[in-house]
Amino acid sequence: MLENVNVNGDERIFLSLGANLGDRQGNLLQALQYLGARTTVRRLSSFYETDPVGCEGAPPFLNAVCEVATDLKPRELLEFLLRIEKRMGRLRPFRNAPRPIDIDLLFYGKRCIDETDLVVPHPRIAERGFMLIPLAEIAPEFPHPLLGRSAAELAEAVGTQGVRKVERSLRLRLSGDPQQCAPEVSVGLSRVGVTNLERVIRLGGSERSDPALFHAWLDLFADLGPEQAGVHMSRFSDALEELVEELTASAFPDVESLAERLALAVARAQKARFSQVSIRARYPLARITPISGKRVEDMATFLSIAASDGERTRHLVGVEVDGLTVCPCAQEMVRSYERQLLLDEGFSETQVEKILDLLPIPSHNQRGRGTLLMGGGEGIRAEHLVSIVEVSMSSEVYELLKRPDEFFLVNKAHRNPRFVEDVVREMLRNLLLVYADFPGNTFVLARQENLESIHRHNAFAEYQGTLAEIRGEIEEGCPRAKHTSLDAWLREGWS
Structure with missing residues (x-):
């Protein structure tokens, strides 16, 4: 439909995105593409590299926060986010396991929801710099409906330790x-x-x-x-x-x-x-x-x-x-050709497969x-x-x-x-x-x-x-x- 997007009136909706498996930057951008199918992304923060929380030794995360407009209700939006995570390969073998994508609903306007599997605002946002710092970048004045403090104030209180702004390289x-x-x-x-x-x-x-x-x-x-x-x-x-x-x-x-x-x-x-x-x-x-x-x-x-x-x-x-x-057909032919070249040069089967998986194949x-x-x-x-x-x-x-x-x-x-x-x-x-x-x-x-x-x-x-x-x-x-x-x-x- 060609109409102005203002489906939620003055309600401002914020999502947090994170990834610490695979191509982290590519995964965030891919998730934003999927979000565009049922929402309109109005603002997007910079990307921040952050230390993992609750899973020692796991790879660092790449995080961002976006503001979206959508006609989906809170639970419908949550279900949509979970479908995106599943489509992008997220598994949940244990709590805080490394993942290719993580999408959290931070705020849905000033609504306060406390249900078994849906809590808004996000219950741990006040403790998490990787959510608050990018949120304060795009909406510093936004007030937490329960705590009565702005995003900027909460971000300042939690500090920047373990949260590093990165360029889209x-x-x-x-x-x-x-x-x-x-x-x-x-x-x-x-x-x-x-x-x-x-x-x-x-x-x-x-x-x-x-x-x-x-x-x-x-x-x-x-x-x-x-x-x-x-x-x-x-x-x-x-x-x-x-x-x-x-x-x-x-x-x-x-x-x-x-x-x-x-x-x-x-x-x-x-x-x-x-x-x-x-x-x-x-x-x-x-x-x-x-x-x-x-x-x-x-x-x-x-x-x-x-x-x-x-x-x-x-x-x-x-x-x-x-x-x-x-x-794909031409790419597979090139891959087979390059594979034989590498084998002829003395590389082992394991080395050849690692090289071919690492480098993009022409087509x-x-x-x-x-x-x-x-x-x-x-x-x-x-x-x-x-x-x-x-x-x-x-x-x-x-x-x-x-x-x-x-x-x-x-x-x-x-x-x-x-x-x-x-x-x-x-x-x-x-x-x-x-x-x-x-x-x-x-x-x-x-x-x-x-x-x-x-x-x-x-x-x-x-x-x-x-x-x-x-x-x-x-x-x-x-x-x-x-x-x-x-x-x-x-x-x-x-x-």
Whole structure:
């Protein structure tokens, strides 16, 4: 949904992130990507290296604190955080065991919650410098609702011992109306209409902010009965133009609301049994580069598809995002070749495997374009879907990068090689993580197209189906011969 994020009013929510296994910095950044699927990260502290608490001899932690906005309630947020930890490989063999990621809910506004497995504020925050120091960096004035002292005061009291700030190092209508005449060939057509209709649309806005303008492309279709020669092409424009005045006077809250209104207007204007509207809008996303922390603005394509029978409507919301993919096949060939070279030079099998595991293996890579659409679930936000698509590829991409950022992304991509099919399957698996609470009839379209670098063709993969079908295959191991299609889902229950 394209709307201003202020879902919790004045409630400020803070999370603590930590890692002391594997690529600690990479793990924190990966966790932030996952968080972006159901929250908006408003502020992020510097990274701090800290001594472990309660586990002597364990590796040091890398810690940070972030402020987020979300429509999730406290327990829902906690469950989401636990799913992220599990997805990233956290095990709990014993208390305070080393872990690749640890995400704690520090504050949920000024709420005080004391339940068996949910305590807010965090019960030990006043003792922990690795939480208080990064918190004081981004919200020094924030008051502890029970202790009545600010984050800065609490941080000063606990001191900086064992907490060291670090840099991110890699860091017309015709009078005769011939369209109503009987056609020579009496066959009904599924979709007839106009495509690539360009408009500037107004979306969002609230009492505190003006609506934003977006450049959009619209496709408008209606089904055509076998008794009718053609649709009224001008009526497609009319359906849109009749809304222009309303669009100018009071903006639509989001792109899917506009799509639904247009689909309903087209179905009624054409007296059609079924209409469909697609909207593509270019949307600026404020982002922070992974290592240099530079604020940049990238563009994403937000999508919405809506259908109507003249009375009811259904819609989907989605995104189209660019990313980077690395070919696993070529990488495996290079690995085998390098392995033999090292063996020929006298290195032992153990040494060779250690070297190959340590160094990223070269491969050819390509720009990938991922598309993700969802329908039927409440609270789906297009900007959150961006994170799911990006984390499913080998790496995300940015318009502007410093050299350390470039190195980090190239290294990350080559350590996460994925075929075009892998990317689609990762999207599906990540959807189950992020939207575990969504109903089974929620529809999903996941698509990936890779613009090959050493071939003249593109590679393509797509999935269409419901969350229930995805859960059945991934979680229950029950393969399906047939999945629900987009057209079937849009027309579900309609004659």
